[in-house]
Amino acid sequence: MKRIASVMVMHARDWMTWLLGPWIVLGATFVICLLISLSIDLLWRGSIPVYSGAVACIAVVMLAVAIGTVLGTFPFAVGFGTRRSDYLLGTLAWSVAYCASWAILLGLLLGSIYQRFGRTGEFFLFGIVFLLLSVFVLLSSYWQWWGTISGWLVQQTAATLGLWLVPVMTIFALASYALLRKATV
16 A cells, blocks of 8 residues: 555656646636637627537546656656556556546536526636736736745645645535535526
8 A cells, every 4th residue: 555655646746747737738728718719609699609618628638647647657666666556556546536626626616606607607707717817917926926936836746736725625615515505407
């Protein structure tokens, strides 16, 4: 069991592959799909529903992460004496925990907001998120916080950054419950 945990720790230290990279790609994909959806919506004046299929990008990004992880860490782990079965089980356990956190974020919260408030609620939520992130970027640039922020991020491992997601996921799960309690079927 300790060998499996050491493989999980190895993956947790690769925060670029597991956290930063997917967020950058999915964020860019979201912006592109949102712009396309809004332009179609404006062009057709909301007369047809728009389904961009952007959620499918998550599967593609996770496929790329899986391939990159195995190509990058498997020779390293086996070279240091990790058994292949321990590598497989540790990678599988890490992947399940990682995907479960994504499922709580996307499979549950965003779906609950859509079920409760519809497309208008989703646009309102993303508008608020965009506005808050814009204010954060503006203040960080004005007060020159980027050096401090990047210094703090560099000191963190993927495991510690992942632990920051636990309270966020708990809040999202509770918010999803509250939203679905009042949602119509």
